[in-house]
Amino acid sequence: MSDLWPRIEPLLARVEKPARYIGMEMGTEPGSLAPRHGSSRAAFLLIYPDTYEIGLPNQGLQILYELLNEREDAVAERAYAPWTDMEAAMRAARVPLFSVDTHRAAADFDVLAFNLSAELVYTNLLNLVDLAGVPVRNADRSPSHPVVIAGGHCTYNPEPLAEYVDAFAIGDGEEVIGEIADVVGAWKRGGRASREAVLRELATIPGVYVPSLYDVEYEGPVVRSVTPRYADVPAIVDKRTVADLAEWPYPKRQLVPLVEVVHDRLNVEIFRGCTRGCRFCQAGMITRPVRERPEEQVRTMVREGLRRTGYDEVALTSLSSADFSGIEGVVADLVTDQEGTGGVSVSLPSLRVDAFTVGIASELQKVRRSGLTFAPEAGTWRLRQVINKLIIEDDLYSAVDAAYSQGWRRVKLYFLTGLPTEMDEDTLGIAQLATNVTDIGRKYTKQASCTVSVGGFVPKPHTPFQWFGQNGVDELQRKITLLRNAVRGTRAQVKWHDPKATFAEGIASRGDRRIGRVIERVWRAGGTFQEWSEGFSLDLWLDAMRAEGLDPDWFVTRHRTRDEVLPWAHIAAGLHADFLWGDWQAALAEHGLPDCRWTPCYDCGVCTDYALEHVVASPVTPAGGSQGTGQDLTRSAVDVPVRFLGSKVRS
Amino acid sequence: MRGGAANPVRLRYTKLGKVRWISHRDVARALERAFRIAQLPLAFSEGFSPRPRVSFGLALSTGHESDAEYVDLVLAEPVDLDALPSRLDAGLPEGIAIVGAVALADRAPALQEAVTCVEWRVDVAHGDLTEVDPARLREQVDAALAEPVLEATRHRKGRDVIEDVRPVIRRITVCDEPSAAGLPTVVEMEMSTQPRGAKPGEVLAAIGDFTDVRALRTYQWIERDGARQEPLDADTRPRVPEACAS
Numbered sequence: 060m061s062d063l064w065p066r067i068e069p070l071l072a073r074v075e076k077p078a079r080y081i082g083m084e085m086g087t088e089p090g091s092l093a094p095r096h097g098s099s100r101a102a103f104l105l106i107y108p109d110t111y112e113i114g115l116p117n118q119g120l121q122i123l124y125e126l127l128n129e130r131e132d133a134v135a136e137r138a139y140a141p142w143t144d145m146e147a148a149m150r151a152a153r154v155p156l157f158s159v160d161t162h163r164a165a166a167d168f169d170v171l172a173f174n175l176s177a178e179l180v181y182t183n184l185l186n187l188v189d190l191a192g193v194p195v196r197n198a199d200r201s202p203s204h205p206v207v208i209a210g211g212h213c214t215y216n217p218e219p220l221a222e223y224v225d226a227f228a229i230g231d232g233e234e235v236i237g238e239i240a241d242v243v244g245a246w247k248r249g250g251r252a253s254r255e256a257v258l259r260e261l262a263t264i265p266g267v268y269v270p271s272l273y274d275v276e277y278e279g280p281v282v283r284s285v286t287p288r289y290a291d292v293p294a295i296v297d298k299r300t301v302a303d304l305a306e307w308p309y310p311k312r313q314l315v316p317l318v319e320v321v322h323d324r325l326n327v328e329i330f331r332g333c334t335r336g337c338r339f340c341q342a343g344m345i346t347r348p349v350r351e352r353p354e355e356q357v358r359t360m361v362r363e364g365l366r367r368t369g370y371d372e373v374a375l376t377s378l379s380s381a382d383f384s385g386i387e388g389v390v391a392d393l394v395t396d397q398e399g400t401g402g403v404s405v406s407l408p409s410l411r412v413d414a415f416t417v418g419i420a421s422e423l424q425k426v427r428r429s430g431l432t433f434a435p436e437a438g439t440w441r442l443r444q445v446i447n448k449l450i451i452e453d454d455l456y457s458a459v460d461a462a463y464s465q466g467w468r469r470v471k472l473y474f475l476t477g478l479p480t481e482m483d484e485d486t487l488g489i490a491q492l493a494t495n496v497t498d499i500g501r502k503y504t505k506q507a508s509c510t511v512s513v514g515g516f517v518p519k520p521h522t523p524f525q526w527f528g529q530n531g532v533d534e535l536q537r538k539i540t541l542l543r544n545a546v547r548g549t550r551a552q553v554k555w556h557d558p559k560a561t562f563a564e565g566i567a568s569r570g571d572r573r574i575g576r577v578i579e580r581v582w583r584a585g586g587t588f589q590e591w592s593e594g595f596s597l598d599l600w601l602d603a604m605r606a607e608g609l610d611p612d613w614f615v616t617r618h619r620t621r622d623e624v625l626p627w628a629h630i631a632a633g634l635h636a637d638f639l640w641g642d643w644q645a646a647l648a649e650h651g652l653p654d655c656r657w658t659p660c661y662d663c664g665v666c667t668d669y670a671l672e673h674v675v676a677s678p679v680t681p682a683g684g685s686q687g688t689g690q691d692l693t694r695s696a697v698d699v700p701v702r703f704l705g706s707k708v709r710s
Numbered sequence: 711m712r713g714g715a716a717n718p719v720r721l722r723y724t725k726l727g728k729v730r731w732i733s734h735r736d737v738a739r740a741l742e743r744a745f746r747i748a749q750l751p752l753a754f755s756e757g758f759s760p761r762p763r764v765s766f767g768l769a770l771s772t773g774h775e776s777d778a779e780y781v782d783l784v785l786a787e788p789v790d791l792d793a794l795p796s797r798l799d800a801g802l803p804e805g806i807a808i809v810g811a812v813a814l815a816d817r818a819p820a821l822q823e824a825v826t827c828v829e830w831r832v833d834v835a836h837g838d839l840t841e842v843d844p845a846r847l848r849e850q851v852d853a854a855l856a857e858p859v860l861e862a863t864r865h866r867k868g869r870d871v872i873e874d875v876r877p878v879i880r881r882i883t884v885c886d887e888p889s890a891a892g893l894p895t896v897v898e899m900e901m902s903t904q905p906r907g908a909k910p911g912e913v914l915a916a917i918g919d920f921t922d923v924r925a926l927r928t929y930q931w932i933e934r935d936g937a938r939q940e941p942l943d944a945d946t947r948p949r950v951p952e953a954c955a956s
């Protein structure tokens with residue numbers, strides 16, 4: 060197969076950041092994981108549909124890359140979205156999308172496998188398929204074209220891309236990728252005969268959804284049903300879940316890029332899943348239950364990872380890292396381990412609001428002390444009960460006090476706006492919180508500052524808020540303006556996400572199959588890199604909706620009713636519809652719900668239906684309690700399906 | 711001296727092949743990671759946020775290759791310098807290789823000031839990447855160098871400025887044999903770096919419709935008192951016998 064490098068290299072002198080296109084990451088050198096092709100190996104091109112700097116650190120694709128390259132019958136390479144300057148140069152020179160590992164043409168692979176972590180990258184997916192020389196719609200592809208698959212969180216509503224992606228993998232990918240490789244490998248060795256045959260075969264793998272094998276019927280504008288066309292195709296596609304993270308200590312050899320990327324550090328995933336139950340958070344809902352990695356394995360992965368990569372920073376990643384039961388021990392060891400080596404900086408994304416975590420943070424960030432970030436998400440206790448982010452103001456203030464007193468100067472607060480039941484009082488509550496926070500800071504330093512970052516809320520499938528009608532552009536803008544005026548003259552600074560982008564995300568997020576043509580039109584009109592402010596244009600989306608005869612407000616700002624068939628109803632994250640609806644009603648009634656790791660199970664459906672259980676090292680609630688509040692959580696945890704890891708239990 | 715003894719070291723390294731597309735900053739980060747992978751006993755600066763004592767020589771632009779790049783570092787304890795290149799190799803990408811390591815005198819002048827002259831070997835094409843006739847190029851070079859001033863467009867801080875690059879140029883030789891890349895025309899350029907240098911491409915574009923398809927830095931020189939020395943030979947400390955080093 061052809062190495063396109065001689066045709067790529069002449070383009071590099073004319074583009075921004077040419078190193079995006081050369082590969083050469085540590086971990087890909089010959090003899091290590093270097094991809095080995097062969098006629099009996101199923102060849103996967105793993106693609107992150109955004110720039111190299113954003114895409115390379117994606118842990119999901121790095122895990123799959125290793126798993127595939129460890130196999131004797133598969134091979135994986137990687138590709139990212141070329142920036143607009145490079146794309147133009149490639150199209151002019153007729154250079155197709157290529158892998159960064161060996162600079163092989165995308166169309167030479169058997170599978171184009173995308174990660175979808177954000178909806179606004181959908182137009183990039185179409186663009187990359189096109190740049191690969193493959194027809195963008197799956198109906199137009201022949202057996203000579205690669206199979207286009209996708210995984211990642213966005214695939215929990217696969218419908219907007221149903222006409223463009225051949226197969227979706229729902230949930231954790233560690234096991235399913237091997238099963239997909241088996242099927243594709245057999246197809247390849249059989250001469251890649253019929254496309255229909257390989258898709259039918261893929262559809263029999265649990266967790267794999269092949270949209271072309273389902274018929275969608277509408278009743279007026281609403282979906283009436285999504286039905287499989289064959290008996291062996293499942294009516295409901297259930298997510299895949301890796302029961303025990305300990306069996307998957309990946310990536311074992313995290314790739315170290317030569318160019319600076321986001322999250323340029325060693326990342327060690329310490330647990331998957333989160334049951335805090337924040338009602339706006341899709342990631343928390345779809346990744347249940349909690350599966351902790353054994354403390355000892357975390358230590359080994361950190362120690363070996365640092366030694367192998369030469370990084371001086373490590374992030375212990377998860378949806379809420381301070382909740383890890385072994386966190387104290389791991390942190391203490393990390394600090395002792397690194398004494399005298401010049402220091403390693405450790406970051407824990409998503410801190411809880413309590414002095415304990417601030418203590419850890421100062422312990423860890425001896426080397427580089429950036430800002431401390433807390434995410435109260437809403438400005439009043441009332442609204443925080445609605446969204447089930449039960450942070451008590453006084454806890455936030457003592458955490459902030461601890462932070463400023465230990466030398467931090469900048470505190471960042473994250474909020475969402477456009478939440479269900481939100482009133483102007485709640486918006487002004489954000490300003491009040493921020494003012495109080497800076498006042499606390501000024502007791503310690505004149506330079507104390509506080510950044511308030513506000514994102515527009517987009518209701519996501521498989522969450523209790525999936526029925527909620529999103530705020531329109533004007534309403535979000537009005538709230539942002541209200542907030543900006545309220546903090547004028549204080550030391551708090553407001554940053555906000557463009558409400559127009561929030562609206563477009565809303566179209567893609569809860570769209571049905573018809574939204575696919577809208578995405579295609581946006582792409583054809585030049586709308587790539589929609590999550591970049593340089594590339595984004597709401598007008599492209601609204602024009603496309605109009606051209607397709609679809610009403611944007613019907614998709615975005617309309618409240619759904621309980622009896623409506625949601626477009627993703629045939630995809631299951633294990634959450635019972637009754638649980639989600641009940642939780643939505645509880646939200647409207649301003650009732651919180653505790654974390655089922657430490658309080659009795661309320662049967663959301665996941666553990667019970669999938670025979671799963673929480674895997675945690677300690678039954679003891681973290682300091683600050685469930686949700687970081689002082690809630691009484693002394694009730695026993697016997698009713699929760701929990702498996703304790705063998706490691707020592709702290710009390 | 712024991713304990714707090716500083717052990718300054720100078721390394722020479724290459725940047726060849728695909729890796730030429732990474733920036734000078736990326737090279738610095740790759741080397742620093744390689745030092746940590748090899749667990750090199752780097753000395754750290756004093757102060758609130760200690761930094762390893764590493765200082766890089768002249769920047770090499772993204773896209774240029776080199777046989778002769780240098781970095782100075784200070785080690786907290788002596789190491790076997792002969793073994794250093796292979797010790798660092800495992801942590802470095804293909805194309806970046808340590809090709810020399812010497813003990814440096816205390817307080818040796820920094821590379822950025824000490825280096826006064828560099829040499830390049832450049833594959834030349836026209837601006838539209840078509841082939842250049844060596845005879846034509848030779849004529850144009852001779853004509854350009856005969857003038858007292860050679861105005862070049864230089865990209866500085868995001869703006870194009872016109873500057874006279876004639877004082878930078880010491881020698882331009884159009885070679886007779888073709889390059890390995892198959893281009894018929896190769897030039898050797900020798901240029902000053904103080905008070906400021908110029909890129910081969912900027913000089914070529916000032917001479918005519920020419921560009922550098924590939925530029926390889928072949929030498930860096932430290933000139934002092936009429937003599938020129940390779941940085942690995944200048945300011946170095948005589949090899950200390952093993953017995954004394956420990």
Ligand code: B12
Nearest residue numbers: 113114117118119172174176177210211228231232342377
């Ligand atoms: C690191 C991170 C980032 C990094 C790096 C992103 C990256 N390249 O992955 C940065 C800072 C760039 C980032 C940016 C953003 N992020 Co982010 N990020 C994360 C974070 C913390 C970890 C992601 C991760 O590595 N997960 C671990 C891996 C193992 O899981 P995974 O990627 O899902 O992969 C598994 C499966 O999904 C599956 N799989 C995945 N892909 C594929 C493909 C195939 C073919 C198959 C078979 C299987 C498969 O297999 C994998 C192994 O099981 C998550 C939170 C979290 N813990 O998940 C948020 C998260 C993914 N980000 C989120 C958001 C909102 C964003 C931004 C939009 C923020 C913003 N407003 O700018 C941007 C979008 C950038 C972009 N264009 O993608 C949300 C997504 C929410 C949503 N879409 O509903 C999350 C869930 C956080 C949250 N709770 O809000 N993010």
Ligand code: SF4
Nearest residue numbers: 655660661662663666
């Ligand atoms: S089934 Fe019970 S324990 Fe499991 S995630 Fe749902 S509520 Fe929590």
